[in-house]
Amino acid sequence: MDMLTAIMFISICVYALTTNSDLCSPTKLYLVHFLVFYLGAWTSPQGIEIWLLMNITLMVGLFSAIIEGHKHTKKLMPNNAKKALEKDKFTFWIWLFTLPALAARLYLVYLFGGIEGYADVLPFRVIEFRGLGWLTSVANTHLVVNLVYFAVGVTGSRNKKWWTGYAIHFFLFVIFGLLSGSRTGVLIILPLLMYLVHYLKRRVSITFFVVVALLSIVSAIIMGVVRKTYSYHDGQLNLGLEDKVISFFDAEGFRYGILPLKILLSEGLKELQLGTTFATIFTNAIPRYIYPEKPDTGGVVFTKLYTGDAWLGASNLTPTFLGEWVINFGWGFGVVFFVVSYSWIMLMMIKQYKRNLYKWTENINRKSAFDATMYIVLLWSMVALMVGESTNVIVRMFVEKIIPLAAMRVFFLSKFKY
Structure with missing residues (x-):
């Protein structure tokens, strides 16, 4: 089955x-994500059930x-137009939008x-950050502000002052991002x-694509080791990478897709959640003192029921999208609902891709940068x-990305004529 799955993927x-x-x-x-998070299946023997679920x-x-x-007949044409640098206060306002994220992260450091x-x-942030979710969400908006800064930058000809400002913004994003523990x-x-x-600028080559992908993967592996071994005492940071080279070739990230499924298969199905973990997309923000009986998210349910609460609340294991459908509706209905729902999601994204992307790239401006x-x-x-x-991904998508982006889009497009 391993060879058949590889042939199907290729x-x-x-x-x-x-x-x-x-x-x-x-x-x-989608295919790159599959390769990265299921690659570990080919490094050790797997049961036929795992291969079948991977093929699904x-x-x-x-x-x-x-x-x-x-x-599909259209081909994206390169954007080689060099637009003049606009004389406005965009960079001033983009830095102003950045301040809440910086202040939130610094306040978190101050609190501890x-x-x-x-x-x-930081290793126990699931417990220690309880009640501070709003603060971490504000801090995490730094990402979309940085993306907007860069996107607007590549829509025209920018001077060294502009890109120096962006470089500082990017550096702060990396430093403060490391403080998130993610x-x-x-x-x-x-x-x-x-x-x-x-x-927005030029089509990337396959070489550049592969280099960025490998750089991201290798960095993720190193960070995965560091966050388990680092220590900081008396002003000294020790990454703990000594004798850890072998861990780079056994990265858990390459098995994120199969580990939850193997646990489900070995433990057997327990109490089905019948859709309650998906309901937490809407209920999770409600405080427990207002809604004491609110359901747990998929990761919490999976960790409690299928791992025996292995980390005692200090961490939770995500069940994967397929696994979350299974713990809600069983193997039969769960697999069907997974295929139908995820196919529909990808269909919507492809429709968005075909309907709008060419329009954005044919007329490059700041509006297309936001879109x-x-x-x-x-x-x-x-x-x-x-x-x-599902809850973690979708709620964070709206709170930390979509809503801030929409707010910036309305503000900038109304304040400046693009």
Whole structure:
């Protein structure tokens, strides 16, 4: 089955590339995510059930490739136009939009007694940050502000002063992003910037695409080791990387897709949730003292029921999108609902891609910069569902990305004439 699954994956990739050469299309992103998070299945023996479930996930990719390639004749043309630098106060306002994110992260550090105390509680942030979700969400808006800064920058000819300001903004994003304790929160910036270049400036080559992908993956592996081994005491930071090289070749990230499924298969189905974990998309923001009986999210349910609450609340294991459907409705209905729902999600993203992306790239301006950024963060969030928890992915998408982006779009497009 391992060879058959590999052949199926390669065949879908070939079909997707020959029917649509755009390297950054929705189907390509789906297939890259599959490769990264399921690659570990080929490094050790797996039961036939795992291979079947992987092939079911690949079927969504095949559906996406067929829909995306159907009557696809347009080719993205490079944007080589050099527009003059506008004389306005865009950079002033973009920095003003950044201040809440910077202030929120600094306030979090202050709450835990400075950088040393903050570093000590970071591995237990699931517990220690309870009640502070609003603060972390404000801090995480730094990402979309940085994306808008960059997107507007590549829509015209910018001087050194502009890009120096952006470089400082990017540096602060990385530093403050590291304080979040999340690998994804930091490393996602590189491929997102590549997507913006691809659609707003010039089409990226396959070499550049592969380099960015490998750089992101290797950085994620290193950060995965560091966050388990680092220490900060008496002003000294120790990354703890000594004798850890072997861990780089056994990265858990490559098995994120299969680990929850293996647990489900070994533990057997327990009490079905009948859709309550998906309901938490709407109920999770309600405080417990107002709604004491509100349901738990998919990650919390999965960790409690299927791992015996292995981390005692200090961490939760995401069930994956497929796994979350299974813990709600069982293997039969769960698999069907997964295929139908994820295929529909990818269909909507491909429709968005075909309907609007050419319009944005044919007339590059600041409006298209905002719209392309909105599409890209939405696409990445939807593909991230593959190995994520529905509530975490969707709520964060709206609170930390869509809403701030919409607010900035309304503000800038009303304040300045684009």
